[in-house]
Amino acid sequence: MRDGPAPGASAPTQTDMDLDLAPSPPRVEDLIAARRAKRQAILAKYSNGTSSTSTPVASQSSQAPLPALLIAEQSITRANSVAMSVDGTPAPEKYSQGERRASMSNSPPPLSAQDTAGDIGADLDKLDAADNLAFELAKGDEQDGMQAPDQETISKLEGGHDQISAADYDPSRDRREDEHKRLLGEVPHKPKVEDVMEIEEIEDVEEEDVDDMFAVAMGEPSKKTKKVKKTVSKPAPVLITTTALLDTAADAEGYYSVILGEQIDGGRYQVVSSLGKGMFANVVRGLVLQSPPEAEGILGAEVGKEVAIKIVRSQESMYRAGLKEAQILQKIRQADPDDKKHLVRLERTFEHRGHLCLVFESMSMNLRDVVKRFGKDVGLNISAVRTYAHQLFLALSLLKKLNIMHADIKPDNILVNERKNLLKLCDLGSASDASENDITPYLVSRFYRAPEIILGVPYDPALDIWSVGCTLYELYTGKILFPGRSNNQMLLLMMELKGRFNTKMIKKAKFQDAYFDEMGGFESVERDKVTGADVIRKIHLAKPTRDLRARLMPPTSVKMNDNEAKLLTSFIDLLDKCLALDPSRRITPREALSHPFIRG
Known part of the structure; x- marks a missing residue:
């Protein structure tokens, strides 16, 4: 049974019903625009209206505006100070001093400073309080009971x-090592027979082992014999293959050598900073200097905005992978034209000195x-x-x-x-x-x-x-x-x-022999605490041991x-x-x- 549309929403199409099971948060630009409009409406209300408690006095006309302005300024500043960014630092003031003075420049002299400041401060406080309900990341005191057990308890x-x-x-090191193994076509395997030393150990059998369907009864029921294979692991050779393309500014591994301030793609973007390096590319933050011809009239391509540019390594395999990624991202963009499905948006691609470059929206x-x-x-x-x-x-x-x-x-x-x-x-x-x-x-x-x-x-x-x-x-x-x-x-x-694992899944496994013996027992490779060598220990798990x-x-x-x-x-x-x-x-x-x- 399909879920119905959210209250107040228009009737979804068949495609939307498949995906929009719950509304996504509004775009931050829309929230900021709405907030600015509310604040301006509040300021306009008190700049154009007259307080019911104020009394015009000619002798005060030259002095009243100053304290009213100052107190209102303090109220706005106080309200702004309540609006904190997510990380707990004060958010930038929503209005500059000039903007605030301009918004209140038409205020009549006889306004009551105390009443005006109190009213405008109260309304702005309500607005800021509503905004600050938006999102909390850290676990607060009221949620101490929701925190997981500490490390000592779990241990x-x-x-x-x-x-x-x-x-x-930092997953980059592990990812690079695994990717090298993947490129080399390495597959899991057991140690060779001549490299294995078998050791017999005797240990007590726990009650739960009796019901283990894989357990093999040997000798007395209170004892079991376990064969342990011991071998020293041999590091696999690391092979780095770099086939650089022509006209490239790459290092020995094919990564683009980032130059801060450099203009790329015919001067359309300027490199502002480096955002990091992954297995396939490095990423820089760029500033749009001029909109590309194909993006003319598109709001997302305005001059001055920041973008993230992924610069693919100058290797033929990486270049092909980059083209494939771009094709997939284009397919996603076509399927999600309204940007509701929380997948990063690819804006365009270009080439720069032998490197394929993918331009994305900038995130935090x-x-x-x-x-x-x-x-x-x-x-x-x-x-x-x-x-x-x-x-x-x-x-x-x-x-x-x-x-x-x-x-x-x-x-x-x-x-x-x-x-x-x-x-x-x-x-x-x-x-x-x-x-x-x-x-x-x-x-x-x-x-x-x-x-x-x-x-x-x-x-x-x-x-x-x-x-x-x-x-x-x-x-x-x-x-x-x-x-x-x-x-x-x-x-x-x-x-x-x-x-x-169930028997059916193990039988379908291409690498089952690398992890399981003929009886279905798991061969765990562990590090000996004394010698530092790898030890293979057979384990028969009947049920989970962690919760x-x-x-x-x-x-x-x-x-x-x-x-x-x-x-x-x-x-x-x-x-x-x-x-x-x-x-x-x-x-x-x-x-x-x-x-x-x-x-x-």
């Missing part, structure tokens, strides 16, 4: 396992920076997470409709606007059509990599749902959910949280009201459905948009 619950701070993690910061700034190690406000979740699933609903897989969703690839209340999913450099199902164990950044990718099971857009689940957990807790140092350890962490609810619910000593408890419980349920090991059982974007956590 006790989970046998000493520590979590990694989401704010301090990515979600990892948001967590670092507003929720380091504790996470963000549950209401903010709810808003971000809604917008992310709107983006995924469009991608699914277009049969596109993003294949690299993580906090770093999600941008927010200045007010931090609107996000855009960006960086579609790894995106592809769902029919392009090339089995590779290194697709998606490792901490956000779905199990089907690691196992070598044919994948579909459900892989993005897994990544969103990992991302939402990070946003709320400030910690990384699956901080595995390898694909092998990632699988172990997943099974500890969600239980063992998602225990990670997210506050300690029992903290009391939550019913609404808080319901909201957090529904959030845990949504994450649980996003993180189903079997992709066919994972929640879809449409189902997620109808989930109680999103719908309320």
Whole structure:
């Protein structure tokens, strides 16, 4: 059954009904314009009207305007000081001194200074108070009960396992290493027989092991024998292939050598600053100096605005990938002409000295920076997470409709606007059509990599749902959910949280032999604490050993009201459905948009 249109909305088309299950936040430009109009109306009201309590006195006509003006100025300044930006710093004043004087220059002398200041201050305070209800990121004192357990509590619950701070993690290094492996065509494999040393260990059997269908009875029922293979890991050779194109200003790896102040694309843009470097390109902030011919008359191409320019590395493979990304972004723009689905907008493309350049709308910061700034190690406000979740699933609903897989969703690839209340999913450099199902164990950044990718099971857009689940957990807790140092350890962490993989999924896995033995036991590669060498330990998991609810619910000593408890419980349920090991059982974007956590 389809959801109806929002109250007051016009009847949606068939396409809108598929996607617009809930309204998106209004554009920040519209909010600013509306706020400015309200403020001007308030100022005009008191500049053109006469207070009912004031009495004209000729002798005061030359002195009354000054105190009235000063007091009104103070009221406006006080009202403006209440309007704080999201990061807690004072927002810039909405009106300059000259604008305020101009707006009140027609005020009649006999106005009562006290009454006018009080009335105008009250009205402006109401306006600012309404604005400040907009968006909160940090967890406040009133939400202490909503915070997840601290690190010590989680470690006790989970046998000493520590979590990694989401704010301090830099995924670029891991991504580059995995991408090199991907380009080299490396696949997971077990150590050679001659490199393996087998060790037998005896340990007590816990009661829960008796019901393990994979457990093999050997000797006395109170003991079990475990074979451990020990091998020293050998680092894979790193191969960097750079095929630079002609007329390029690139470094040894093909990245464009950024020159601040440089004018590019025939003087249309000026490079203002460098925004960072990824696997496929580096990104700079540019200033529009002149509108390109094809953008004449388009509001988004006005001179003086900032844009983000992605400069693709000058390698043939990267150049082709950049063209593919541009084609996908154009397809998305055509399917979302009104910019409601929270996917970054590609404005145009051009070439500069052998580099393909993609011009995007400029945003404020990515979600990892948001967590670092507003929720380091504790996470963000549950209401903010709810808003971000809604917008992310709107983006995924469009991608699914277009049969596109993003294949690299993580906090770093999600941008927010200045007010931090609107996000855009960006960086579609790894995106592809769902029919392009090339089995590779290194697709998606490792901490956000779905199990089907690691196992070598044919994948579909459900892989993005897994990544969103990992991302939402990070946003709320400030910690990384699956901080595995390898694909092998990632699988172990997943099974500890969600239980063992079903036999059907393992049988479909191309790389099953790299992780499981013939009895279905998982071969965990762990680092010996004494020697530092890698040790292979066989593990049979009958049921999860970690609990998602225990990670997210506050300690029992903290009391939550019913609404808080319901909201957090529904959030845990949504994450649980996003993180189903079997992709066919994972929640879809449409189902997620109808989930109680999103719908309320």
